[in-house]
Amino acid sequence: MDQRGIDLKNLNQLLTLPGSGVFTIHTGQEKKEKLLNSYYGTKSQEKAKNIWEKNLTKINSDLPIILGIPSDNGGGIQRGANWGPLAIRQEILEEKKSYFDLGDVRVIPHLLHDKYLNEETIKNCRKALYGKNNKLPVSPLSIAEHALSSIYKKIPNARILGFGGDHSTSYPLVKTWLESRTHKKKAALLHFDAHTDLLDRRLGIDICFGTWTYQILKFLSSKKHIVQIGIRSSGKDKKFWKKTLGVEQYWASDVKEWGVEKTYKKLKEHYTELGVVEIYISFDIDALDIKYAAATGTPEQAGLIPSDCAALISMLAKDFKITGADLMEVAPFVSPEGVSKADQQSSLVVAGDMAKILLRALKS
Secondary structure (H helix, E strand, C coil), rough: CCCCCCCCCHHHHHEEEECCCCCCCCCHHHHHHHHHHHHHHHCHHHHHHHHHHHHCCCCCCCCCEEEEEEECCCCCCCCCCCHHHHHHHHHCHHHHHCEEEEEEEECCCCCCCCCHHHHHHHHHHHHHHCCCCCCCCCCCCHHHHHHHHHHHHHHHCCCCCEEEEHHHHHEEEEHHHHHHHCHHHHEEEEEECCCCCCCECCCCCCCCCCCHHHHHHHHHHCCEEEEECCCCCCCHHHHHHHHHHEEEEECCCHHHHHHHHHHHHHHHHHHHHHHHCCCEEEEEHHHHHCCCCCCCCCCCCCCCCCHHHHHHHHHHHHHHHEEEEEEEEEECCCCCCCCCHHHHHHHHHHHHHHHHHHHHHHHC
16 A cells, blocks of 8 residues: 555556556557557556556645546447547647546446446456456446545545546546535536436436436535536427426527626526535536537537637636546547548547646646
């Protein structure tokens, strides 16, 4: 254990090198090696792992902490967000001295959450991941929750920025953040998205990209403690969600009508009235208009523009403490026949810019 008492043995088993959470044999290996070389000055997994493990002993709350959850098994339209954590890191390399990179959750790409598995499957997967049948979780959402809980237990004021992954990967990030708050009435969630993600089930599954927000509601102090911004693709109108769940929503059309200043005034008044002090920001890249974020699983027209989102987050960081955040659904190589190389590259640049904005908010 390090001086803070975090069980590094378990952490080493649960996590892997930054950008290496995607399971590959040959295809895609060069992408991992490129990032490792930028981080550690070597393409060797073994040498990089030695440096990474030594760095884990230095984890503290001085800098924002990055965690990648490269799983898209909770998605359901177009896959490819599993490469998001690696690609986003490539876009923010010049900022690497301003954050501590914890690495990636280890991902068996066929799994989502341990509660969906039988004991025999869990036993076999434990053997594959850890070499023995211990008590550690094996699915990405379960592994992430276990690792995050141990970190918050020892470093309660850790500021963690998660990179996904489909939006189901926000579930363990937000859940553990809320559970670690000593005054839940002062903690709130701000959710940027084109979609509400407020289904209670999707084809019988209760934790996935379309349901995670609904499943988080029970951990909030009240349903008023979440605000959703950028909504425009929903099977129900705004009145339905307000009436049935009491969730505050500023649809993309509202933001365009009001402008950034008025939108932020409403947001600030809402949180201030509730006595909110600290906020977690979950940012689905498809909150942005398709021309800025084509490389994602479910791009949507008529969305927000990056500069407006950046302004809202910057203003928020001046009036409230941003102590947790994530950036989700960045799918850098999705649908090459439908997304041009130019659109893919511009999407990545925008994703990198949003990651930098979130990092700055966590540092302020």
